[in-house]
Amino acid sequence: MLGFLQRIGKSLMLPIAALPAAALLLRLGQPDLLNIPFIAAAGNAVFSNLALIFAIGIAVGFAKDNNGAAALAGAMGFFVLSACATSLNKTINLGVLGGIIAGIIAGLLYNRYHNIKLPDWLAFFGGRRFVPIVTSGTMLVIGFLFGYVWPYVQLLISHLATWLYDAGMFGAAIYGLLNRLLLPLGLHHVINTLIWFEFGTFKGFHGEITRFLHGDPNAGLLLSGYFPIMMFGLPAACFAMIAAAKKEKRKAVSGMLAGIALTSFVTGVTEPIEFSFMFLAPALYVIHAFLTALSMAITYALGIHDGFSFSAGAIDYLINYRIAQKPLLLLLVGIVFAALYFVVFYFAIKWFDLKTPGREDDDAIVADVTENDAVGHTNGKYETIALQLIHDIGGKENITSIDNCTTRLRLTVNDSAIADSSAMKRHGAHGVVKLNKTNLQVVIGTDVEFVADAMKTLVNASEVLTENDDDSDSASAPDVKTVTVGAESICSPVKGDLVPITDVPDKAFSGKMMGDGFAVDPEDGLVVSPVDGKVSSIFPTKHAIGLTGSDGLEVLIHIGLDTVKLNGEGFTNYVREGDPVIKGQKLIHFDLSSIRDKVPSLITPVIFTNLDPSKHVVLKKKGSVDQGETDIITFG
Known part of the structure; x- marks a missing residue:
């Protein structure tokens, strides 16, 4: 179940990652900025079809090879699901949650049937072509059930949203606390999706993000508390860790920590920072989670409304400055939290001798991959990192699947116990999470997609692939076994x-x-x-x-x-x-x-x-x- 929920969290990132571009177009086209209606319409087109985008993106994310046939199945599945359910009950609005369900089912069906073989007279519809067909049939049944069940789901979501908003500061604090505590498991995106894209309604738009970008004066209360943490608090924590580092290691960690602090401030991507101390000093991470809850409560109590399209960094803050409520006050809160984070982190690290970067008892410190002597400079950066990580994980034989989200590799392995966490940190990882025997996460940073692609290519290059004719749309990959052969017949490929x-x-x-x-x-x-x-x-x-x-x-x-x-x-x-x-x-x-x-x-x-x-x-x-x-x- 944990692995399944993580796959949902990872798959959510593909459609979410597409939103910043749409939000930028939507904002730039508004009267308070460029006042160009067709640009605003272009951005609005994405937010008006979020459910479909999530259905497509999640189906691709769930498919074992991210094939486009899964995307087509996700889209068709959502159309069938929505049409069937609404034909039975006109009050039904599946929203983004319906798109997520359609995407998950389409992805699972793709993995089950993408290489199915049919009788010769039906062979044309076999393989990947069968996936949209079986998905549509499945959604026909689910759509009928949803016609009677979904009104109760809508009511439950409405009650959850009402409770959270009515809880005021307490509700905002609970959301902020859960968001950070679920981060190590990669499940924070599940709760985020409900709040960002489902809770509340304004002119037909749902969710805090969508409503805020479309001018809802009541939206943004559950988003504004992220800005003081991501733009100010966590960057200040980085400088506290630099100040608390051992003198002989301070220079080694300064480049890495300053770099990820800047990333957090500008883009709002914080996982490289959080994973740099999450497992070295768990108590510090718990403090960070409660400080996030405090920020959410304070900005809610002050009536600050601000939002973002992807994460609460300086880019989103500047773009949305004109439609935010009390944005200058938000900066003041951010400065206070910067001071608070620096003081709390510095003295907590010193008093309790927490082993944050630069204070380890051994020589294995988290290193910037661009400065790490263990990473060869003569080979392609990402390819070299991938080679090192494959070796550290236990070789290609220990890896069964490679995936990634925004900042971390999500790997399925045969045995996570043999993966060398210290070596991975020396070779560029900011953190390693061994969730169980078969699930391993490696925090890389914003370059993770390039590292994941390089790892896939390197692993696939050494796999025995047996591919049938394109018309069959099927493939198989038998187990790789070591071989012993004579070498005399091997020739030189190059003069x-x-x-x-x-x-x-x-x-x-x-x-x-x-x-x-x-x-x-x-x-x-x-x-x-x-x-x-x-x-x-x-x-x-x-x-x-x-x-x-x-x-x-x-x-x-x-x-x-x-x-x-x-x-x-x-x-x-x-x-x-x-x-x-x-x-x-x-x-x-x-x-x-x-x-x-x-x-x-x-x-x-x-x-x-x-x-x-x-x-x-x-x-x-x-x-x-x-x-x-x-x-x-x-x-x-």
Whole structure:
């Protein structure tokens, strides 16, 4: 159940992340700003269709491969659900909650039926094409039930909203406290969605955020309390942690803490700060939760109405300044909370000797990934972080799924106990949450999506993929097993100088984090297949390719170091994922002369990602090798 609720929380972030752009258009088009009606209408179009957007976004978030077929199923499911329910009861308004339900069901049905095979005469409707069909049928039944049940759900939501608003300061404080206490589990978005997009009604719009942006003078009371915390309190806490750090470690943590303090102030993204002390000093996090509740209560009592589209940072504060009530008073409250946070955090850390960043007893401090010596600078930043994290988690064999929300990786693993939390923090993580044996969360920051994509690509590059014809719309991925094969038939994919993998000037490769192998310093820009088999993965930036040999050996060819930053410039692919290949067949061409000066090195590692652990690569010769030359290595 915890894992399921977390998936809901994670999936909610996709549609929520789309709102800032719509809110910006809506605000800029208003008479008090640019007064351009068509821009306001563009933003309003999104807020008028929030339920549909949530249905689509959540369906994609729940789908195991985030396929567009799930999005189509989510949209169709919501249309059917809404039409069926309202045809039975005209008072029904499913709202965003209805979109969430439709998205969840569509995503679950996609995972269940996306590779279904039907009889030959119905084969066209098999695979992913079947998902919108089965979703529509399911929603027909649920829509009938909702026609009779949903009025009671609406009544319950109305009573909850009424109770919260009638509770005044106390209700606001309870909401703020729950919001922060649910954050470590990633479940705060569940309660946020009700308050932000469901509670209250104004001209047909629901929720604190939507009503505030559409001019409801009563909206924003349950949002304004976030601004003093995110713009002032938590940044001040960062500076308190810097001041309380040990002198010899202060410089090491100052860059990281100042950076995430600025992120919190400008954007309102606070998780990197909170996870930096959440588990090092749990008592401090409890204090932070109560201070958040206090802020919510004070701004409510002062009658301050302010809102945001994504989070309570300076960007939202400035954009919504003209429609906020008592915005200057909100700044004064923020300054008071900055002082309060600094004093409380500093003296709590000192008096109770709390192990916040820079005060640990060991050398493992949370490090900024841009300054971390353990992260190789010669390879692509995100790719290197991904390699390090995969290794720290226990290798690709321990990872069963990779996902992310706004700032954290959400991983399903075989055994979270073997994941090395200290190593992950040294390699760029701000915090690690081991929820249970199979659920692991790693807080990265606002770059998390790039790290997640790099991890997926690296893991997929070493998986054995069996894809059927496109018309079948189905795929399977059998278990990966280590293999022991003869190496004499493997040929060099590139012409150049043969180099031991340990001599590659990148710790991720020389340390054999993805496996053993060899490398070639190329003389020309043509890469051919070193084995007979098939293409299992091609990096979007074209600089690397994964192959699966006919004997099961998995090969990753990575052209150059730090070539990921070229975004495919100078590279030409001749094959696609799933294509069969034979030894010596052209795979990739790269313009050696044009990219040589843009990257640290063109040394090309060739990694065997599932080689039997008892085996290692031994070079049988030194110096120059020809393209396609065999008998260059053996497995010792």
